[in-house]
Amino acid sequence: MLGSTSPWAHAVLDPNTHLIPAARSFWPAFTSYFRSGKTLTHLATYKAYYADADPFHSAMAFCAFVSFYVWLMERITGNASQVDGLWTFLPLIYSIHFTVHKYFTYQPAKITLFHGIEHASVWDKVEPRLALMTALSVLWSARLTYNAIRRNMFKPGEEDYRWPLLRKTMSRPMWHLFSIFFIAIAQNILLAITALPNYLLLTTTSIKHTTAPVPHPVNKLILGDYILSALFVLNLTIQFYADQQQWNYQNYKRGKTPQEKPMPSALIEPKTGLPAREQVETPYSTPEDAKRGFVTKGLWAWSRHPNFACEQTTWWILYAFVPLTFLPTDLDFSKSHWSHFLNYAILAPLAMNALFLPSARYSEQVSAEKYPEYKDYQKRVGMFLPIDTLIRTVYYNVVASKEEKRRVEANVWGVSQNIKKKSQ
Structure with a gap:
């Protein structure tokens, strides 16, 4: 613990x-x-650098390398989705790095009375809490990678639809600056920052970072670890269902089954090319939903971006392992200190919040310009949190006029006037 003059509860x-x-x-x-x-071509130099330098150094070097790679590939191909293709892997790579780094650093052997010299085991070098956080990151990466594969995000030349739209709003010099400082540098820094909780916890146990003991050492899992893991899996499951509902809807709108097989021609309206009837295997989708152009049912009736909301929650759950490590052993929150909850590792979830909010807003701007009913969807359903939608529900049932309520909810979940006109 630090002295009484320090504002921090613990040195790390x-x-x-x-x-x-x-x-x-x-x-x-x-x-x-x-x-x-010459040293850049020597593998031994890299090994020595990785083992001897602060683990934060190798993470920074890797981040700089990836940033340069992203910028170079964007310049060569003209495709701005270079980071998008790496998004599903980079946070996991940083998490693995801080988890296994201790394994590659020097660990003194133990001298025992009966067995002589005993070298440190794997679990003496890889801390269980860090390993658990990395295992959860593997699950996160697997879900995101699966979703990216079926959306063809790894297909050569595939580019997120928002980049060309954004590119048109900028001059060429401005776009070049944007691609350097945001696409290449800022995005990669934000992805590296996601591992700050891992780094902070590593500093509580690494021989390179000698500090005072912590209440709940990372070398032993406690009940809180299992609770956070369960919350993580639950959050990931909700995110998977949100992805699947969006996937089912988009395929239905294009006249396909969830397996991307074309629907029978008898089920497609010749005039619009849209489905003519509801499909049992595609819940929450009707011909009216297809004509609306965007999904509004299922989890999407409670949040305009349930997948984004869960994605941001992911990083808050991983950050929660930091307060868990420093809370008093009796878990008496009255003895807790503000720095248990507010420390530099909190930049990880805050950085992802800062990235997803403008991204979601820009996506909504595009959707509102494309689909007339989307503005009413914005009025009726909260952007991220279901509690926001509940508050809006109270408003439309208590404050708003019956006519306004009927019109907005018809545009969101029923048959809007625009859809009726299209059908005539």
Whole structure:
């Protein structure tokens, strides 16, 4: 614990203890290992750098390399979705890095009375809590990768529909600056930041970061670890269902089954090319829904972006392993300190919040311009949180006029006037 004059409850929670010094010493440490072009080709130099330098250094070096790669590929191909193709893997890579880093650092052997010299086991080098966080990240990556594969995000030349639209709003010099500082650099920094909780917890146990003991060491799982893991899996399951409902709807709108097989021609309206009747295997989808153009039912009746909401919740759950480590052993919250909850690792979920909010807003701007009923959907359903939708429900049932309520809800869940006109 720190002295009474320190505002931090524990030394590792203070960014001036490990994080900031590591960031400041990155370049001097890097150049001390890679002194010339020849050293860049020596595998032994990389091994020594990885094992000896602060683990934050190798993460920064990797982030810089990926940023340069993304910028270079965007310049060569003209495709701005370079980070999109790496999104499902990069946070997991950083998580794995901080989990296994201790394994590759020096660990003294143990001298025992009966067995002589005993070398450290795997679990002496890989901390269970960090391993658990990485295992959860594997599940996160698997879900996102699966969804990306079926949406052809890894298909060569595939580009997110928003980038060309955004590119048209900028001059060429402005777009080049945007591609350098946001697409290549900022996005990669944000993805690297997702592993700050892992780094902070690593500093509580690594021999490179000598600090005082913590109430709940990372080398032993407690009940809170299992509770957070269960919440993570539940959140991931909800996210999967949100993805699946969107997937089913989009295929239905295009006259396909959830397996992407074309519907029989008898079930398609010749005039519009849209489905003529509801399909049993595609819940929450009717011909009126297809004509509306966007999904509004199922989980999407409670949140305009249930998948985004769950995605952001993912990083808050992973961050929660940090307070869990520092809370008093008796879990008496009255003894907790503000820095148990507010420390530099909180930048991980906040960074993802900062990234998803403008992304969702821009997506909605595009949708509102394309679909007339989308503005009423924005009025009736909350952007992320179901509680927001409940508040709007109270408004439309208590405050709004019956005519306004009928019109808005017809546009969102029923048959809007625009759809009626299209059908005539």
